[in-house]
Amino acid sequence: MKDSEIKRKILKFFYEKAEGYVSGEDISEALGFSRANSWKYINKIRNDGYEIEAVPHLGYKLKSQPDKLYAYEISRGVNTDIIGKKSIFYYDSVSSTNDTAYELAEKGEPEGTIVIAEGQTCGKGRMGRKWLSPKGKGIYLSIILRPDMEIDRIPSITLVMALSVQRTIKKMCDINAGIKWPNDILINGRKVCGILTEMKAQPDVADFLIVGIGMNINAEKKQIPPEAVSLKMEIGREINRTSFLRCLLEEIEKDYKKIKREGFPSLRDECRKLSTVIDKQIKVREHNKLTEGIAVDIDEKGALVIRTKTGDVKRIFSGDVSIR
Amino acid sequence: MKDSEIKRKILKFFYEKAEGYVSGEDISEALGFSRANSWKYINKIRNDGYEIEAVPHLGYKLKSQPDKLYAYEISRGVNTDIIGKKSIFYYDSVSSTNDTAYELAEKGEPEGTIVIAEGQTCGKGRMGRKWLSPKGKGIYLSIILRPDMEIDRIPSITLVMALSVQRTIKKMCDINAGIKWPNDILINGRKVCGILTEMKAQPDVADFLIVGIGMNINAEKKQIPPEAVSLKMEIGREINRTSFLRCLLEEIEKDYKKIKREGFPSLRDECRKLSTVIDKQIKVREHNKLTEGIAVDIDEKGALVIRTKTGDVKRIFSGDVSIR
Numbered sequence: 001m002k003d004s005e006i007k008r009k010i011l012k013f014f015y016e017k018a019e020g021y022v023s024g025e026d027i028s029e030a031l032g033f034s035r036a037n038s039w040k041y042i043n044k045i046r047n048d049g050y051e052i053e054a055v056p057h058l059g060y061k062l063k064s065q066p067d068k069l070y071a072y073e074i075s076r077g078v079n080t081d082i083i084g085k086k087s088i089f090y091y092d093s094v095s096s097t098n099d100t101a102y103e104l105a106e107k108g109e110p111e112g113t114i115v116i117a118e119g120q121t122c123g124k125g126r127m128g129r130k131w132l133s134p135k136g137k138g139i140y141l142s143i144i145l146r147p148d149m150e151i152d153r154i155p156s157i158t159l160v161m162a163l164s165v166q167r168t169i170k171k172m173c174d175i176n177a178g179i180k181w182p183n184d185i186l187i188n189g190r191k192v193c194g195i196l197t198e199m200k201a202q203p204d205v206a207d208f209l210i211v212g213i214g215m216n217i218n219a220e221k222k223q224i225p226p227e228a229v230s231l232k233m234e235i236g237r238e239i240n241r242t243s244f245l246r247c248l249l250e251e252i253e254k255d256y257k258k259i260k261r262e263g264f265p266s267l268r269d270e271c272r273k274l275s276t277v278i279d280k281q282i283k284v285r286e287h288n289k290l291t292e293g294i295a296v297d298i299d300e301k302g303a304l305v306i307r308t309k310t311g312d313v314k315r316i317f318s319g320d321v322s323i324r
Numbered sequence: 325m326k327d328s329e330i331k332r333k334i335l336k337f338f339y340e341k342a343e344g345y346v347s348g349e350d351i352s353e354a355l356g357f358s359r360a361n362s363w364k365y366i367n368k369i370r371n372d373g374y375e376i377e378a379v380p381h382l383g384y385k386l387k388s389q390p391d392k393l394y395a396y397e398i399s400r401g402v403n404t405d406i407i408g409k410k411s412i413f414y415y416d417s418v419s420s421t422n423d424t425a426y427e428l429a430e431k432g433e434p435e436g437t438i439v440i441a442e443g444q445t446c447g448k449g450r451m452g453r454k455w456l457s458p459k460g461k462g463i464y465l466s467i468i469l470r471p472d473m474e475i476d477r478i479p480s481i482t483l484v485m486a487l488s489v490q491r492t493i494k495k496m497c498d499i500n501a502g503i504k505w506p507n508d509i510l511i512n513g514r515k516v517c518g519i520l521t522e523m524k525a526q527p528d529v530a531d532f533l534i535v536g537i538g539m540n541i542n543a544e545k546k547q548i549p550p551e552a553v554s555l556k557m558e559i560g561r562e563i564n565r566t567s568f569l570r571c572l573l574e575e576i577e578k579d580y581k582k583i584k585r586e587g588f589p590s591l592r593d594e595c596r597k598l599s600t601v602i603d604k605q606i607k608v609r610e611h612n613k614l615t616e617g618i619a620v621d622i623d624e625k626g627a628l629v630i631r632t633k634t635g636d637v638k639r640i641f642s643g644d645v646s647i648r
Contacts, residue, residue, distance in 0.1 A: 126526065148612055151641075152476070155527040182527075197527050202450065202520070203479040203506075204642030205611045287529045288472055317475075318528030 023059035082112035101142035156302030347383035406436035425466035480626030
């Protein structure tokens with residue numbers, strides 16, 4: 001048995017006991033271990049940041065969990081079938097969770113596999129930009145998806161994931177965030193979350209998508225860019241990242257199933273309602289093309305519909321929006 | 325200096341001398357080598373398959389080149405600026421040239437880099453199919469492209485590359501091949517070439533494309549599938565693969581520059597004219613969707629336009645066509 005597997009089993013023991021004490025004998029017996037060996041693993045779990053009290057004659061008691069997004073902690077409490085249920089890769093630090101997830105997807109990891117890191121040294125944003133990822137202060141998550149979808153339906157997935165983030169923020173913090181089409185979530189105009197979707201594809205069909213979500217959760221003002229905000233800065237208290245992430249994965253799964261089953265139109269109204277750009281005078285940079293006008297709608301494919309000065313109507317699938 | 329670099333320099337000497345003899349002394353002097361060392365490298369070149377005659381008092385003479393697609397042989401004779409000019413990766417055998425090129429592109433190899441292999445153990449076709457790649461009998465080529473193009477213009481690149489292949493076959497063998505939209509080149513209904521385009525992309529813009537071209541050049545009937553044909557089977561003699569590949573790279577560069585500069589409409593008529601499916605009753609399988617009807621046109625984006633039984637007009641960006 002691997003160390004992580006043994007630790008999982010012991011933790012499960014504790015969680016099943018809830019308020020009570022677990023005796024060293026019970027653990028030893030259940031795992032077929034010597035008392036000394038059980039003791040060794042209890043200490044390993046303590047080294048992971050769990051607080052475990054030992055009381056003579058009563059046994060061990062789990063007093064608190066560390067502020068870490070450990071795979072076991074996520075999976076044991078998440079109510080999903082696919083996303084983050086079967087396969088979770090947890091890292092203390094990676095260059096970029098998207099890059100790690102991309103490599104895993106190329107090696108065949110299945111749909112729903114997630115990569116989580118406490119910190120990223122080179123978190124990525126759109127157009128080669130960086131995403132500052134202070135350690136232990138955010139959620140840096142990448143999800144492997146293998147939707148059997150025409151490639152022109154892919155952009156709407158980013159938009160729907162933004163919706164899942166928005167809804168999680170509402171549920172967990174009671175904040176009404178807005179969606180800056182196509183991939184940012186804002187609170188009072190400041191960025192709390194960015195989404196970067198990357199894919200390996202043939203011209204008509206995606207082999208896989210990586211949806212990367214970078215969120216400022218408990219970051220302090222000085223740890224993130226001036227145009228950004230964290231949930232903690234907004235509500236004035238720390239957020240339990242584990243609970244937040246579980247809720248996020250559940251929302252994502254719900255929306256992903258819906259878009260696969262019913263298509264984007266089923267979520268279009270909600271995206272439109274939460275959009276921060278509709279009815280605004282905007283500029284959109286679409287790699288090497290600039291379009292100016294009024295954002296009038298999000299269409300049935302998730303494209304932004306813009307009416308230009310000359311009255312032309314243009315549809316844009318992805319780009320950088322600035323509100324004028 | 326690397327071995328390959330030294331061999332290149334010596335071969336250059338021979339090619340510049342054309343019909344004459346090169347003295348061992350000249351080689352030694354030019355490279356700053358001892359006579360023994362020059363002799364060692366002449367032998368290495370012989371081991372690569374070059375026939376080099378040594379005549380006392382006259383020197384060395386290059387009598388013939390091997391039937392190999394060595395990087396130096398391609399680059400020295402190809403008249404291109406980008407494609408296969410700066411960077412050629414040559415292998416005796418790889419799993420798939422597309423996979424190798426994909427890895428190289430991820431590491432940052434520039435546009436125009438090509439990967440050539442004498443054989444592939446796992447040559448890839450569309451929809452997870454295999455491409456049989458008998459060693460030394462075909463051209464198995466992958467090209468790294470980094471077009472700054474909207475993603476919906478990408479499918480037309482495959483079609484234009486098919487055009488480049490068609491034109492090369494015409495020039496080199498005087499055969500009028502047809503293009504089976506979107507990615508096969510046929511001679512009398514039998515497949516002589518398939519193209520597989522893969523990309524890494526964000527939903528709106530491709531980071532890079534890999535265009536893979538698999539061609540049956542000198543393969544015998546029994547080495548390839550029954551529905552396929554090689555150029556040798558068709559014209560009854562061996563084709564010089566090096567000359568063919570140089571010509572192909574030149575045609576590809578010309579067409580690629582044109583589509584980047586003027587867009588697909590500039591090549592649309594030629595694609596339409598050479599299409600084997602226009603006016604035919606067809607079925608198209610687009611991953612999980614089947615469309616039946618008459619192929620009536622190729623539109624300004626390279627999509628196939630189909631009129632269904634009910635009179636509806638549908639546009640398809642990529643798929644598997646079968647003629648009924």
